[in-house]
Amino acid sequence: MSNTEESKDFEVRSLDAMCVNESHLQHKWYHNLKYMAVGIAFGIVFVKAEIISWFRIQEMFRFQSFHMYGVIGSAVVVGIISVWAIKKFKIKTIYGEKIEFHPRTFNKGQIIGGLLFGLGWAITGACPGPLYAQIGSGATVISVTLISAIAGTWVYGLLRDKLPH
Amino acid sequence: MIEFIKQPWPWYIAGPLIGLTVPALLILGNKNFGISSSLRHICAACIPAKIPFFQYDWKKEIWNLFFVGGITAGGFLAMAFLENPEPMVVTAELKSELSSYGITDYNNLVPTQIMNWESLFSLRGLLMMIGGGFMIGFGTRYAGGCTSGHSIMGLSTLQWPSLIATCCFMAGGILMANFILPLILSL
Numbered sequence: 001m002s003n004t005e006e007s008k009d010f011e012v013r014s015l016d017a018m019c020v021n022e023s024h025l026q027h028k029w030y031h032n033l034k035y036m037a038v039g040i041a042f043g044i045v046f047v048k049a050e051i052i053s054w055f056r057i058q059e060m061f062r063f064q065s066f067h068m069y070g071v072i073g074s075a076v077v078v079g080i081i082s083v084w085a086i087k088k089f090k091i092k093t094i095y096g097e098k099i100e101f102h103p104r105t106f107n108k109g110q111i112i113g114g115l116l117f118g119l120g121w122a123i124t125g126a127c128p129g130p131l132y133a134q135i136g137s138g139a140t141v142i143s144v145t146l147i148s149a150i151a152g153t154w155v156y157g158l159l160r161d162k163l164p165h
Numbered sequence: 166m167i168e169f170i171k172q173p174w175p176w177y178i179a180g181p182l183i184g185l186t187v188p189a190l191l192i193l194g195n196k197n198f199g200i201s202s203s204l205r206h207i208c209a210a211c212i213p214a215k216i217p218f219f220q221y222d223w224k225k226e227i228w229n230l231f232f233v234g235g236i237t238a239g240g241f242l243a244m245a246f247l248e249n250p251e252p253m254v255v256t257a258e259l260k261s262e263l264s265s266y267g268i269t270d271y272n273n274l275v276p277t278q279i280m281n282w283e284s285l286f287s288l289r290g291l292l293m294m295i296g297g298g299f300m301i302g303f304g305t306r307y308a309g310g311c312t313s314g315h316s317i318m319g320l321s322t323l324q325w326p327s328l329i330a331t332c333c334f335m336a337g338g339i340l341m342a343n344f345i346l347p348l349i350l351s352l
Contacts, residue, residue, distance in 0.1 A: 025194075027194075031194075034194075035193065035194070035228045035235065037235060038235065039232040039234065039235020039236045039238070039239060040235040040238050040242065041235075042235070042236055042239060043237065043241075045182045045239075046239065046243075047239070047243035047244060047274070048173065049173065049174040049178070050173050050253065052240070052274050053275075054276050055253055055255050055276065057342075058259055058263075058342055058346075061338040061339050062258070062259065062342055064259055069176075070177065071183065072312070074177060075181065078184025079317055079318070079320065082187055082188035086188060086192075093193065094192060097194075101322055103324065104319060104324040104327060105326065106326040107309075110308050110309060110315075111333050113305065113333075114315075114336075115304070115336060116304030117301060117304030117307075117337065118333060118335060118336060118340070119304070120300030120301035120341075121301065121312075122337070122338040122339075123292070123300070124294065125275070127200075127201075127301065127311050127313070128200040128201040129312070129313055131298075132200075132237045132240065134275055136241040137274065138241075138244055141280055141285060142294070144298070145297060145301075148294070148295045148299045149204055150302055151298075151299060152298065152299040152302025152304070153205050154216075154219075154302075156303045157208060157218035158216055158218075
């Protein structure tokens with residue numbers, strides 16, 4: 001890949017910090033299995049705490065139950081403490097790499113896209129993670145919802161230059 | 166013990182476990198917790214169609230696809246071995262509202278009476294499953310993240326754009342659940 005292509009790639013990715021991969025190491029494919037293990041644990045929690053339930057999401061958005069607020073709120077508290085500890089004690093990755101954080105920049109997408117995603121979250125009763133877990137739990141029709149979400153992402157990519165950011 | 170685990174887990178167990186995903190992914194390999202980006206990687210891998218947004222080395226991000234593959238497998242394992250035999254306990258308010266739309270079955274986490282293969286081609290099913298999915302995919306990428314990327318990872322690293330995004334997720338959800346979804350469910 002040439003330098004210009006690389007810098008363009010970074011520019012495209014910088015608006016979207018979720019896609020910045022911090023590790024600079026090259027590994028064999030099976031090193032990815034550890035992320036699969038984290039995913040399995042995560043998926044089990046999703047099902048057992050009924051986070052993938054359409055009904056729990058309806059309760060949340062109607063302010064009828066504390067459950068989902070408790071889940072997200074306590075997850076954020078644990079996340080904040082963990083990130084603080086990683087920075088404070090300069091904790092490294094298991095490969096000895098420095099853990100890097102990238103600041104996110106504000107753009108209008110967080111408002112417009114955020115509202116759109118919120119609409120979709122309440123209607124399907126799922127955000128992207130639960131979509132995967134719902135399919136795994138046997139709700140096969142949700143694979144159509146997932147394909148539609150992939151299509152939505154693709155259309156966003158297509159129209160990206162024409163949208164306000 | 167297994168009977169105990171099969172019960173629904175309370176928020177104060179599940180929330181901290183989800184929060185621990187943030188340091189787990191960072192320590193395992195400097196990965197930022199985020200799920201909606203997997204949708205982008207699938208586009209980049211399968212249908213990039215010369216769109217600049219999908220021209221990047223998706224293989225470098227393949228860990229994310231292993232991660233969501235794991236979530237799918239976790240969903241399967243939890244149902245196969247740890248399924249709660251009881252119907253879901255839902256608040257009476259929601260039950261009475263949903264019964265007016267004919268939703269009375271609480272045996273599944275997904276409302277199977279309205280989300281099934283037969284209803285996919287009804288107007289209601291089309292709006293909920295295909296329309297809803299499209300808004301998730303378009304909205305999360307436009308916002309640059311979803312509940313995991315913004316609301317958990319972003320807030321954990323004290324990013325104010327993520328706080329704005331989270332507030333907008335909630336605003337959109339409240340609007341849909343209270344004002345628009347009742348109209349769709351009545352179809």
